[in-house]
Amino acid sequence: MPTIKADLKLTPSQISDSNLTSVSATILARLIVGPMCDRYGPRKVMASLLLLGSIPIGLIGLVSDANGLIATRFFIGIIGATFVPCQYWASKMFSPEIVGTANAIAGGFGNMGAGASYFIIPLLYNAVATSLPPHQAWRVTFAIPACLCILMAAADYFLGDDCPSGNWDNHDSKLEVFDVEQHGMPQPDSDNDSTHTSKSDDEKYIGKGQSNNTIIVPASAPVHQSPGAKGFFSQLKNPAVLILMIQYGCSFGLELAVDNVIGEFFHMHFGLSQTTSGMLGSIFGLMNIFSRASGGILADYVNTLIGEGVQGRMLVHFCILLLEGSFLIGFSFAMGALKSALAVLVLFSYFVQAGCGTTFSIVPFVNPSSSGSVYGLVGAGGSLGSVLFNYLFKVYELNYVDAFRVIGYAVFAAALLTLLLQVQGRMLIGLVFKGMNP
Numbered sequence: 001m002p003t004i005k006a007d008l009k010l011t012p013s014q015i016s017d018s019n020l021t022s023v024s025a026t027i028l029a030r031l032i033v034g035p036m037c038d039r040y041g042p043r044k045v046m047a048s049l050l051l052l053g054s055i056p057i058g059l060i061g062l063v064s065d066a067n068g069l070i071a072t073r074f075f076i077g078i079i080g081a082t083f084v085p086c087q088y089w090a091s092k093m094f095s096p097e098i099v100g101t102a103n104a105i106a107g108g109f110g111n112m113g114a115g116a117s118y119f120i121i122p123l124l125y126n127a128v129a130t131s132l133p134p135h136q137a138w139r140v141t142f143a144i145p146a147c148l149c150i151l152m153a154a155a156d157y158f159l160g161d162d163c164p165s166g167n168w169d170n171h172d173s174k175l176e177v178f179d180v181e182q183h184g185m186p187q188p189d190s191d192n193d194s195t196h197t198s199k200s201d202d203e204k205y206i207g208k209g210q211s212n213n214t215i216i217v218p219a220s221a222p223v224h225q226s227p228g229a230k231g232f233f234s235q236l237k238n239p240a241v242l243i244l245m246i247q248y249g250c251s252f253g254l255e256l257a258v259d260n261v262i263g264e265f266f267h268m269h270f271g272l273s274q275t276t277s278g279m280l281g282s283i284f285g286l287m288n289i290f291s292r293a294s295g296g297i298l299a300d301y302v303n304t305l306i307g308e309g310v311q312g313r314m315l316v317h318f319c320i321l322l323l324e325g326s327f328l329i330g331f332s333f334a335m336g337a338l339k340s341a342l343a344v345l346v347l348f349s350y351f352v353q354a355g356c357g358t359t360f361s362i363v364p365f366v367n368p369s370s371s372g373s374v375y376g377l378v379g380a381g382g383s384l385g386s387v388l389f390n391y392l393f394k395v396y397e398l399n400y401v402d403a404f405r406v407i408g409y410a411v412f413a414a415a416l417l418t419l420l421l422q423v424q425g426r427m428l429i430g431l432v433f434k435g436m437n438p
Contacts, residue, residue, distance in 0.1 A: 025077030034376015041168025053079025061139030100361025104296020245381025251355030253385020295357025
């Protein structure tokens with residue numbers, strides 16, 4: 001960004017506006033692609049997003065001023081919606097017992113791309129800059145990720161399967177497996193009369209090798225048919241969805257916001273070079289290769305030990321968010337020296353990203369009948385959180401101490417909402433007081 005900033009003569013306010021515009025586009029796109037996954041399957045949605053996103057990435061080299069950058073970044077932001085088909089895809093390919101692990105690993109590799117970009121893009125720029133002047137080198141550099149997006153779009157479309165039974169157009173919706181409480185199936189949407197609230201003999205059938213909480217739902221329950229606009233808005237009013245949206249905003253949303261400022265933080269606060277700042281900032285994103293995955297793995301493991309629906313996942317989620325808030329506040333006190341700042345950065349990075357993993361270990365169980373809408377809404381909540389935290393960084397400008405302290409308090413408040421979270425008739429407090437579960 002320092003090179004682009006100098007070439008286009010950008011002000012700090014214009015840079016912030018471009019960041020906010022990009023994330024705003026991601027929010028809108030995630031809300032749209034969630035129901036599209038229900039209708040067309042994750043493979044086609046993923047390939048389409050990658051292909052469409054490659055166009056503005058390749059064209060950003062034609063930008064000549066701040067307005068052009070902001071407009072181009074809006075369309076680049078649409079590619080951020082690939083997260084929704086990514087998580088949707090993983091949840092369809094793996095069993096309920098390990099879906100948290102699968103979602104976390106897949107999402108972790110996706111988020112790791114941000115950290116890898118901080119590390120790789122400056123190196124690519126330096127290589128290109130040996131042959132071209134700076135104002136041309138950064139423009140040529142962006143042609144490389146554009147080509148990679150096209151290649152991955154082709155690989156997804158021609159080599160991928162939507163689900164274990166093959167392509168979405170041919171998938172067998174007669175049997176859908178998902179984890180539910182023995183006390184009853186998730187409450188149906190008011191507009192979906194075909195979802196049964198009582199368990200018939202067929203609905204109670206437990207597949208061989210499945211746990212006692214695994215129900216095989218017959219075709220009469222349209223688990224993956226598009227619920228339409230009414231189903232989408234019914235999920236928007238679902239308290240569990242709203243809580244998870246807020247909490248994902250405080251994990252993934254915060255991660256995106258920090259990605260936007262961490263390189264500039266090291267550059268301005270400690271006077272480091274652009275390349276060194278980018279490499280140090282890449283630590284935050286690169287940790288996703290294990291941190292987000294560990295959140296999902298731990299959530300699945302503890303849930304297996306406790307054996308109370310999704311309460312084990314809720315417990316891990318609650319603890320991770322509390323620790324995230326603690327180390328964010330600690331980071332605000334550790335900025336006096338580079339070593340201490342890096343040490344606490346590693347710690348709060350881990351819990352920010354592990355919180356993403358624990359969130360999406362819970363999401364698949366909220367309402368399987370509208371899974372695309374739930375994924376899209378919670379994913380959009382993450383992007384909305386990024387907008388709010390980016391705005392907060394803009395308000396505080398270079399006062400990173402106060403900014404990170406306020407963010408830490410916000411995460412603490414979001415963590416407490418887990419005590420109000422109810423999924424499949426279970427609440428976290430029910431682990432201590434069994435009678436507290438509805």
